Each structure stands twice: as C-alpha cells, then as structure tokens.
Amino acid sequence: MSRGKLPLVPVGHDWAMVLGGRLGRRAGDLAQHAVETTRSRLRLAVICFFIVFSVLGGRLVQLTVLDAAPTQRANAAHKQNTARPIITDRNNVVLATQITTVTLGADAAEIDDGGAMAAHLKTVLPRLNEARAARLLSGKARYVTLMSGLTPAQKQDVLAFGNPALKLRQATSRVYPAGEVTAHTVGFASSDLRGLSGLELYLDHLQEEADVAPIFKTSLDIRVQHAVRDVLRDSMAQFSAKAGGALIVDAHNGEILSLVSLPDFDANAPMRNGAGAHFNRMTLGVYELGSIFKVFTAAMALDSGMVAPHETFDTTEPLEIGRYKIDDPHGEARLLSIEEIIVHSSNIGSAKLALRVPEEVHYDFLQRLGFTDALDMELPERTAPLTPTRWTDIERATSSYGHGISVTPLHAVMAGAAMVNGGILYQPSLRKVGLPVGERVISAKTSAELRAMMRAVVASGTGRQANVPGYQVLGKTGSAEKPQAGGYNTDALVTSFLGAFPAHAPRYAMLVMLDEPQATADTYGYNLAGWNAAPAAAEIVRRIAPLLGVLPHFENPDEQAALALPTPAQDLMGALADASR
Numbered sequence: 001m002s003r004g005k006l007p008l009v010p011v012g013h014d015w016a017m018v019l020g021g022r023l024g025r026r027a028g029d030l031a032q033h034a035v036e037t038t039r040s041r042l043r044l045a046v047i048c049f050f051i052v053f054s055v056l057g058g059r060l061v062q063l064t065v066l067d068a069a070p071t072q073r074a075n076a077a078h079k080q081n082t083a084r085p086i087i088t089d090r091n092n093v094v095l096a097t098q099i100t101t102v103t104l105g106a107d108a109a110e111i112d113d114g115g116a117m118a119a120h121l122k123t124v125l126p127r128l129n130e131a132r133a134a135r136l137l138s139g140k141a142r143y144v145t146l147m148s149g150l151t152p153a154q155k156q157d158v159l160a161f162g163n164p165a166l167k168l169r170q171a172t173s174r175v176y177p178a179g180e181v182t183a184h185t186v187g188f189a190s191s192d193l194r195g196l197s198g199l200e201l202y203l204d205h206l207q208e209e210a211d212v213a214p215i216f217k218t219s220l221d222i223r224v225q226h227a228v229r230d231v232l233r234d235s236m237a238q239f240s241a242k243a244g245g246a247l248i249v250d251a252h253n254g255e256i257l258s259l260v261s262l263p264d265f266d267a268n269a270p271m272r273n274g275a276g277a278h279f280n281r282m283t284l285g286v287y288e289l290g291s292i293f294k295v296f297t298a299a300m301a302l303d304s305g306m307v308a309p310h311e312t313f314d315t316t317e318p319l320e321i322g323r324y325k326i327d328d329p330h331g332e333a334r335l336l337s338i339e340e341i342i343v344h345s346s347n348i349g350s351a352k353l354a355l356r357v358p359e360e361v362h363y364d365f366l367q368r369l370g371f372t373d374a375l376d377m378e379l380p381e382r383t384a385p386l387t388p389t390r391w392t393d394i395e396r397a398t399s400s401y402g403h404g405i406s407v408t409p410l411h412a413v414m415a416g417a418a419m420v421n422g423g424i425l426y427q428p429s430l431r432k433v434g435l436p437v438g439e440r441v442i443s444a445k446t447s448a449e450l451r452a453m454m455r456a457v458v459a460s461g462t463g464r465q466a467n468v469p470g471y472q473v474l475g476k477t478g479s480a481e482k483p484q485a486g487g488y489n490t491d492a493l494v495t496s497f498l499g500a501f502p503a504h505a506p507r508y509a510m511l512v513m514l515d516e517p518q519a520t521a522d523t524y525g526y527n528l529a530g531w532n533a534a535p536a537a538a539e540i541v542r543r544i545a546p547l548l549g550v551l552p553h554f555e556n557p558d559e560q561a562a563l564a565l566p567t568p569a570q571d572l573m574g575a576l577a578d579a580s581r
Helices: 014-066 068-082 114-122 130-137 152-159 179-186 198-209 222-238 290-304 338-343 347-355 359-368 393-399 409-420 444-460 533-544 557-561 572-578
Strands: 086-088 094-106 144-148 166-175 215-217 243-250 256-262 312-314 319-321 324-326 335-337 474-484 487-501 508-515
Touching: 086 198, 094 152, 094 179, 114 130, 130 144, 152 166, 179 198, 179 222, 179 256, 222 243, 222 256, 222 508, 222 533, 243 409, 243 533, 290 338, 290 347, 290 359, 290 409, 290 444, 290 474, 290 487, 312 347, 319 347, 319 393, 324 347, 324 393, 335 338, 338 347, 338 444, 347 393, 359 393, 409 444, 409 487, 409 508, 444 474, 444 487, 474 533, 487 533, 508 533
Parallel strands: 086 215
Antiparallel strands: 086 094, 094 144, 094 166, 243 256, 243 508, 312 335, 319 324, 474 487, 487 508
C-alpha cells in the first residue's frame, strides 16, 4: 500500500462477501493445518511407542537373560526362607525341622485396665507371667510382647476375647530336637531361616544351585552320637580336660556316624554360649597328635619297599641330627622290629624308619593321605593341616612321631581308616554314600601288617586300656606336648587314641582326643593317652558296638571269660612304662 492512496472500506452486505471469502479461505487453511498437525502427532506417537517399546524390550532382555544370576539368587533366598529341608539321621530320626509358632502381643495404649486384662489372659494361658504382663499392659506402648509359643487351642481362646488390642503374630522357626548333641554337625539357622553354620549353611549353598529334596538324610546315627558324647563328657570331667572330641566313621565308605566336639552349644539358642563352644575341634582345629603318626610312618616305610617287615632298628642310643637329639624317655633301649617300634612307641625307631625313605617319597605319601589340603566334605567349618615349611631331616624325623605337623582329627581318622580297611582312602561324608569311590594309598598286604601291629598295641602295648573283650579293638595311642611361643609346654598335652574295631574285620574307625587332661590318683600321676584317651575309647566301643550290630568275636576261651578289663592296679607293672608314651 502506498502512502498516497487509502483503502476502500466495504459497506452493508459487502462485509459479508469479504468476510465469507476470507473466512472460507481461513477455514480451509485451518483444516489443512489440523490434518498436518494430526499427522505430525501420529508420527510422534509412533516414534515414542517404538522408543518406549525398545526400552522395555531391552530391559526385559536384561532381566531375563543378563540378570539371571541375581534372579536365581533371589529365588534361592526365597526357597531358603520358605521351606528348608528336614534333616534326619541315617535312621530317619529328625535332627532339624520347622515349626510355626504364635506370639501374643498387645497395644497397651488401648487397654484400660492392664491388671485385669493380665488376670483374664492368665485363665487361658497358664504359662503367662501375669505380673510382667500386668506391668506391660499398664503402660502406653503401642506394642508389647506378652508370651510366645501359644498352642492352637490357646490361640483360639485369645481370639474368643474379641479384643482388638490383643495381637497374634505367627512366625516360622527352625528347631533342633537333639539340641547340643548334633550342634557341630547340623549347625543352626537364623530367625529368618538362613543357614549360619554346619549342614544348615551347606543346604543354603545347595539351594543356590538346584532344588533340594524335602528330607536331607545324613550319615549320623543319633544313638551312637548320644553314647559317644556321654562318654566324652564323663572323660573330660574325670581328667579335668579343657576340651575334647571324638569321631566314628565307616572305614569302608567314609560315612561319619558320630562327630562330637566339646564344649558344644544348644542349636536352639546358639548365642547363649561363647565362641569357644562354637569351635568345631574335629574339622577346624589342627593339633600335633603325637605317636598315632607312627602308624603312618610304618605304613610308608613298609609300602615303599625300602624297609623289610622283619628288619630291626637300634634304639639303644639317642638319635642325633645336627644339634638336635631324639630319644625315648621310657624306651626299650634295644633292637626293635617295626611292630615293636609301634607297640612300645619308640621315637628313635620311628625317626629311623622315616629317614630310610627319600624326602620326596615321604612328602608324597603325606600328600596322598590328605595331610596337605583341606578335606572335601559338607561342613563349611574345615581347614587344611599345617605342615613344615622346610622338609629337612629333623622335620622329617619329628613328623614321623607326630611333632611339627598339625592335622585335624578328621584328617587323622580318615587316614587311619585307610590303614586298616585294605589300603583305600575315602573322603569323609555326612551323607549316606551310594557306591563309595576311594583311592588306594597302601597295599592290602601292608594294611594287613598294620592291623596286626595295632592289635598288638592294644593287646600288650601302650593301648592296653582300650581293649574290650569280644570286640578286639586295635589302635595306637598318642600324647603330644602343646606348642607355645619358643617351644613346647611340657605341662599341657593333647592325648589321643586312633583305633578301629572289630580287629578281625575292621568296620569302624575311631579317634578320641582330650585337650590338656590332668593326672589323677587312679592314673598314678600319669596324664598320657594310655591312661585317659584309651579307656575312653574302650567305653565308647562297649556302648556303641551293640547299637551297630557288631557281634562279639572272641580270640580264645580265656578272653571270653574276661568280661571286664583289669583295673590299673592289677596291670600296673606292665602298664606303667608302656602307657607313659
């Protein structure tokens, strides 16, 4: 528009024509704009849909594929918290199970007369501490716990009160009928049903990998476990020992029938005892076990072919190795055969046997017996032995009689079983074993020779007091001073008896151990294995052999007539010297 000309101004109906034309064009533009806007919005919606779908799809793939492990762990945790297997012994006696318990609580602020309510509750809950309940209900706390362990009938009685201030809560808890008796094997679970020790913890590991059967049958025999624990407790009390332990295993498949470690704890209330009670001395403790190692040394020497069965060794003088001297405090001071070295427990003879075998053969033999690694078994509480860092002549000599090498009692009893079962080493197991798989560590011939030697130990040597007429116990005693900073504590011993029965066909291997037993008047001042661990082993055999169906087998009529062991006084002259080793 030029600045010199004014526009025409429409009048009358001309406005309608003008507006109609303009509005018509405007409507068309708006319609076209609406279509384009709709198309744009549809395109945007489609794009957003594909973006959201892609994100969700990717996350789904991540959850189902990439994050499978956390999901499996979550599922395993859920299984642990909902249905733990029942644990039983080999005869289906329940050792661990779950029960649902009911706890009564209350909102004290909603109760007008706490004393009256407590008295009312006492009429249906005889175990209720009425005075305590009255005190709690007279306060203003929004929740107080009044009593746990209500029976189903008591629960219904409380519900019948119809008082909303009374609260009933249900919870699932793990219970252990045997309490202390199986605490170190079965272990215990937390209040939220997570395994914390023993087989309970082992089951958690199993459930992370696969479904577990509703019943977990162990190799334990609760009858044997009770008997072994009773004898061990009596022996600890008799000899004022600070701790003790015992193992009974099937020598032909490695099944553990009994594992006792004392002191122990109540699995139903595990926190009431100190840490010492939770320590499993049979699988987690390592000890220098002394002269029971002479059995392994004799096996190595015989099986290597480097020592003849009837060869003799001079024990008249101490054995000097560098600046060290090995002697026999109560030795025979004469030529001894291998059997006599074992029967009379000669340190000199045992050291000479070990030194006849090359260093690499010696170490390899200990390795094959399992003395260099932790054992593969169900219990998480296990450890490896402590072997010498150097393998010089003096280390080899002292380890031949169980000094300078520390093993768990479980290591010792499994190796001992191999010595008497024909030469096969089995892995220990707390589960029933199907077809046992073992490894030959010595020949059947060497095993037979060792059985004869170990029987002689009990018949006429340091293990006389382990003898049980009719059951022909065989074995070896061991007494070792406890190591301390700078040497050994001569006043603190670990005593042990490694044995098996019946001697004519050994089925069960055993180990009994006492930590720091004290001398008594009945032992004539001796605190060595022949006077404490050996008689404890004898009493265990007396108690458990009938339970296991082992029939008496008498070597001669005189033995059959002797239904009781001679007292220490009756056998004093022969026992004093021998049992002192």
